Amino acid sequence: MNLLLFLPETWVLITVVFLLGVILFTKENLSSILYPSVFLSAIILVLLSSYALFSSGELFYSTYRIDLLSQGFKWILSLCFLFTILFSRRLVSIHPEREAEYFFFLCTATLGMMMLTSAMDVLTLYISLELSSYSLYLLASLRESKINAESSVKYLVFGAAASGLLLWGLSLITGLSGSTFFSVISKDVPLLMEQPAFALGMVLASLAFFFKLSSFPMHFWAPDVYECAATPVTSFVATASKAAAVAVLIRFFILLGISQSFVVILGVIAFVSMTLGNAIALLQQDVKRLLAYSSIAQAGYILVGLLAGSFEGYSSSFFYAFSYVLMNAGAFLVTVLIAQSERHDNPGLVHFDGLAERSPFLALILLLSLLSLAGIPPLIGFTGKWILFAAAMDKGHWFLVLWGVLNSVVSLFYYLTLVKHAYLEKPRTSAPIPLPLPIKILGLALFCGIVFLGIYPKWVISFAQTAISKAMLL
Amino acid sequence: MAFPILTSILLCPVIGLFLILLVPRRLENLIRLIALTAASGTLALAVRLCFAFDPSNPALQFMEHVEWIKSYGIHYSNGVDGLNLTMILLTAIVIFCGVLVSWTVTYRVKDFFANMLFLVSGVFGVFMTTNLFFFFLFYEIAVIPMYLLIVVWGSTNKQYAAMKLTLYLLLGSALMFAGFLYIYALPGAHTFDLTAIKQNVAFPFDVQKILYLTLFLGFGVLAACFPFHVWSPDGHVAAPTAASMLHAGVLMKLGAYGILRVGVHLLPEGARAWAPLVASLALCNIVYGALVASKQRDLKFVIGYSSVSHMGIVLLGISTMTTTGFNGAIFQMFAHGIMTALFFACVGFIYDNCHTRMLDELGGLARQAPMISSFFILAGLCGLGLPGMGGFVAELLVTIAAVSVYPVIGIASITGLLITAYYVLTAVQKAFYGPLNPHHAHVADTNPLQFFPRAVLVGCLIFFGVFPQVFINWISTSTKMLLGA
Numbered sequence: 001m002n003l004l005l006f007l008p009e010t011w012v013l014i015t016v017v018f019l020l021g022v023i024l025f026t027k028e029n030l031s032s033i034l035y036p037s038v039f040l041s042a043i044i045l046v047l048l049s050s051y052a053l054f055s056s057g058e059l060f061y062s063t064y065r066i067d068l069l070s071q072g073f074k075w076i077l078s079l080c081f082l083f084t085i086l087f088s089r090r091l092v093s094i095h096p097e098r099e100a101e102y103f104f105f106l107c108t109a110t111l112g113m114m115m116l117t118s119a120m121d122v123l124t125l126y127i128s129l130e131l132s133s134y135s136l137y138l139l140a141s142l143r144e145s146k147i148n149a150e151s152s153v154k155y156l157v158f159g160a161a162a163s164g165l166l167l168w169g170l171s172l173i174t175g176l177s178g179s180t181f182f183s184v185i186s187k188d189v190p191l192l193m194e195q196p197a198f199a200l201g202m203v204l205a206s207l208a209f210f211f212k213l214s215s216f217p218m219h220f221w222a223p224d225v226y227e228c229a230a231t232p233v234t235s236f237v238a239t240a241s242k243a244a245a246v247a248v249l250i251r252f253f254i255l256l257g258i259s260q261s262f263v264v265i266l267g268v269i270a271f272v273s274m275t276l277g278n279a280i281a282l283l284q285q286d287v288k289r290l291l292a293y294s295s296i297a298q299a300g301y302i303l304v305g306l307l308a309g310s311f312e313g314y315s316s317s318f319f320y321a322f323s324y325v326l327m328n329a330g331a332f333l334v335t336v337l338i339a340q341s342e343r344h345d346n347p348g349l350v351h352f353d354g355l356a357e358r359s360p361f362l363a364l365i366l367l368l369s370l371l372s373l374a375g376i377p378p379l380i381g382f383t384g385k386w387i388l389f390a391a392a393m394d395k396g397h398w399f400l401v402l403w404g405v406l407n408s409v410v411s412l413f414y415y416l417t418l419v420k421h422a423y424l425e426k427p428r429t430s431a432p433i434p435l436p437l438p439i440k441i442l443g444l445a446l447f448c449g450i451v452f453l454g455i456y457p458k459w460v461i462s463f464a465q466t467a468i469s470k471a472m473l474l
Numbered sequence: 475m476a477f478p479i480l481t482s483i484l485l486c487p488v489i490g491l492f493l494i495l496l497v498p499r500r501l502e503n504l505i506r507l508i509a510l511t512a513a514s515g516t517l518a519l520a521v522r523l524c525f526a527f528d529p530s531n532p533a534l535q536f537m538e539h540v541e542w543i544k545s546y547g548i549h550y551s552n553g554v555d556g557l558n559l560t561m562i563l564l565t566a567i568v569i570f571c572g573v574l575v576s577w578t579v580t581y582r583v584k585d586f587f588a589n590m591l592f593l594v595s596g597v598f599g600v601f602m603t604t605n606l607f608f609f610f611l612f613y614e615i616a617v618i619p620m621y622l623l624i625v626v627w628g629s630t631n632k633q634y635a636a637m638k639l640t641l642y643l644l645l646g647s648a649l650m651f652a653g654f655l656y657i658y659a660l661p662g663a664h665t666f667d668l669t670a671i672k673q674n675v676a677f678p679f680d681v682q683k684i685l686y687l688t689l690f691l692g693f694g695v696l697a698a699c700f701p702f703h704v705w706s707p708d709g710h711v712a713a714p715t716a717a718s719m720l721h722a723g724v725l726m727k728l729g730a731y732g733i734l735r736v737g738v739h740l741l742p743e744g745a746r747a748w749a750p751l752v753a754s755l756a757l758c759n760i761v762y763g764a765l766v767a768s769k770q771r772d773l774k775f776v777i778g779y780s781s782v783s784h785m786g787i788v789l790l791g792i793s794t795m796t797t798t799g800f801n802g803a804i805f806q807m808f809a810h811g812i813m814t815a816l817f818f819a820c821v822g823f824i825y826d827n828c829h830t831r832m833l834d835e836l837g838g839l840a841r842q843a844p845m846i847s848s849f850f851i852l853a854g855l856c857g858l859g860l861p862g863m864g865g866f867v868a869e870l871l872v873t874i875a876a877v878s879v880y881p882v883i884g885i886a887s888i889t890g891l892l893i894t895a896y897y898v899l900t901a902v903q904k905a906f907y908g909p910l911n912p913h914h915a916h917v918a919d920t921n922p923l924q925f926f927p928r929a930v931l932v933g934c935l936i937f938f939g940v941f942p943q944v945f946i947n948w949i950s951t952s953t954k955m956l957l958g959a
Contacts, residue, residue: 376618377611386607386651387546393655401655405648412644416621416637424625424633458543465545 005066008049012111015041019104042082049078063121068467070118073247080240081110087232087336093345109135113244122180140229148228158221162211169204186255212245215299216273226292235332239325246321258309266307273300274407305388312391318464320384330369330446354427370415375408380454480552480602486515487591499584509587513570520566532955547665552602556952561601564811568723569594571927572716593619606654606666627714635712642705646695653688686744689737697729700758707778715822722781723815727807752793759786760890768897773831777817784810791872794879800953802871809864813856816931820850827917838910843919847906854898863939
């Protein structure tokens with residue numbers, strides 16, 4: 001057993017232990033060294049994940065699989081972690097005394113998600129999912145305000161219900177095949193496919209993953225949590241949690257297959273998710289709530305690719321998850337900075353007024369991220385959507401594709417509304433928004449990623465394709 | 475490898491765009507000069523392309539091919555035949571004149587020219603690419619800057635018009651998107667390369683019918699086909715002068731070009747099946763557009779609706795499915811592009827100087843500003859199809875083809891020409907003759923800088939009106955190819 005394979009996770013564990021020490025043994029405010037050390041740790045994590053990108057193998061009696069799919073998603077997750085740490089430089093709505101706890105739970109959530117991408121066993125899957133979920137429940141409730149009591153309770157209760165469904169579904173699947181190893185279960189799938197109990201197990205387990213993906217019918221928590229959590233937490237939920245959900249869905253569907261009737265269910269879910277998310281987003285005034293509904297719609301697009309159930313479908317979902325992380329990070333970068341400069345952690349549309357005059361760079365990032373979310377070429381979101389829908393069309397889902405594209409047009413309306421506020425309205429204050437150097441670098445990197453990977457996505461696409469083809473070989 | 479002239483045409487505005495982004499925004503004249511240089515570069519290359527083009531060769535020429543994403547059959551590949559050669563030339567002429575006409579823009583100069591160049595890069599891309607992925611990519615690149623151009627530099631209800639235009643056009647492109655992916659998923663395809671699809675994919679008749687309708691509706695939105703034309707007059711009116719020129723002159727042609735290049739080329743039987751419907755819609759365009767235009771009081775709305783009417787002639791030509799009709803349609807695309815650009819350039823000048831476009835408030839400008847008046851009148855004469863102007867040949871060809879294929883619709887479309895004559899002459903009479911409105915007594919005529927771009931457009935109109943054979947020679951081999959003859 002080669003423990004080097006476990007390197008990124010080990011590093012997160014070390015950080016977790018360090019933060020635990022900080023929480024336990026120091027009373028005074030340590031924020032002066034706390035933030036730099038966490039920041040450093042995040043950078044090391046990204047480096048380690050890049051180092052571990054091409055490793056492969058199995059750990060812990062084959063319950064834990066290291067392959068290109070898991071490592072690719074771990075790399076994306078480490079990026080999300082780094083983004084969130086960068087956004088947390090000045091926390092607007094979390095008390096300084098809670099900072100250590102905040103970073104602690106951020107790390108445990110990342111750890112859980114990283115393990116999720118590698119889980120090859122029912123129990124590993126369940127435990128890592130719960131680790132990440134409970135950390136997120138706590139993170140969402142850390143905000144120093146009364147308004148988030150409702151949302152945190154909602155998140156917890158819905159989440160607990162979702163994990164109950166997961167447990168039920170997994171127990172059905174395990175009970176039918178008699179093994180907790182996915183590799184064993186997947187060999188039994190041809191026999192089990194027709195059994196109603198197995199289908200029920202698949203649906204129930206998937207519902208729990210849809211909870212993480214915030215797609216219909218498990219989306220109820222998303223708007224409230226997005227709105228009421230501290231903005232960096234929201235950005236973490238919107239990027240890392242989504243990526244982890246796509247990773248586990250890809251793994252789950254590759255291993256257990258999708259039956260014809262399940263495709264129909266997925267199609268309905270994708271259809272409703274797109275329609276509902278976009279329709280309600282049209283009415284939002286709070287930007288974080290708007291992004292929540294947009295994420296519900298985006299979950300629908302991703303499902304269109306996943307339900308194709310083909311090599312192209314999975315690889316394009318992988319690509320789209322990556323592009324989704326980039327463009328969402330761009331949108332949240334701007335939202336976080338506006339929240340900081342307004343000292344108000346729920347920026348509304350009006351707070352974006354005149355952004356182009358206060359900070360042309362931020363306005364440009366916002367414009368590109370939102371247009372990319374709407375799927376406008378030549379940005380990465382467009383290319384992602386193109387190959388996603390090409391895969392679905394290949395399997396004959398022309399209606400979903402048509403509906404998805406029409407939905408993108410609708411979504412453009414609310415994205416453009418935000419752009420209009422940033423570019424056309426008069427600013428309420430003329431104070432320029434200060435941009436610290438790391439944020440500038442991040443913005444530039446996101447800009448390059450969104451534009452250049454949109455125009456020339458060949459490497460990322462072939463990476464995703466190699467990852468999926470390796471994951472499909474058991 | 476030969477000199478990649480097509481990519482160079484595309485790169486001129488792209489490089490100009492990046493240079494402009496690098497220049498600090500207070501150096502406004504430098505920015506204008508960069509834009510002008512980029513536009514002149516494309517014009518020079520486009521003219522060179524026209525001379526190097528071999529009209530007798532039916533295949534695509536000046537092919538360029540770079541593999542992009544192989545697993546999806548996405549390649550960066552370009553090529554020209556008569557069809558897009560003329561469109562590239564048109565775009566180059568219009569952007570060159572558009573940059574010169576916008577010399578007087580003073581608000582956010584940097585952003586304005588950056589958007590203009592971005593927009594034409596998209597337009598050039600659509601006209602030269604032979605891959606559906608890039609077709610779509612460039613198509614949308616051409617739409618989004620339009621939103622910004624209208625919403626920032628526009629006038630008259632601009633936010634409404636900009637949003638309406640963008641959503642309409644993207645709705646059209648959504649249909650295209652679905653149609654392209656449908657083609658990709660057909661057995662034997664798995665590529666977005668037009669030539670490969672044409673060779674390898676057998677389209678069953680049912681598929682052709684559905685697919686052609688989808689694509690026609692998608693492209694038809696941009697070509698301002700009858701029930702979907704409503705975005706276009708609003709958009710034209712709200713847009714700043716140069717954007718209107720590009721928009722009516724070039725952007726609407728993208729739709730018609732798409733119908734020919736993708737729709738008719740890949741799905742000839744589907745095109746034939748739907749041709750009567752297309753012809754009826756085109757008739758609505760011609761007559762309805764002209765009728766509405768004759769009721770407008772705002773000069774820019776007159777031209778906006780006249781564009782709808784003239785695009786009807788293009789669609790009617792396409793619907794005949796004959797070489798004559800196609801030649802007429804493409805000629806009309808070109809002539810209309812130049813003509814409308816000239817119209818908008820003149821109206822822009824009038825609006826800048828008189829601060830109104832209402833026909834009742836203008837009057838007598840012919841004495842005050844004889845040059846601009848005669849430019850407008852020349853454009854108007856081209857619009858009503860006076861012999862000796864580009865528009866005449868185009869309308870003649872389309873009408874001949876239409877009358878022989880659809881006698882009723884063809885003859886009915888001639889009434890549209892009569893109404894056109896009526897509203898053009900009324901507008902000319904109200905704006906340029908009669909008593910001078912004393913408010914406009916101070917209006918001076920064009921200075922050389924303003925004179926030059928408009929004169930270039932007039933020159934093109936007259937040149938191709940007097941020597942239509944040059945133009946027909948470029949396109950006729952390709953239209954024959956298109957019909958499989």
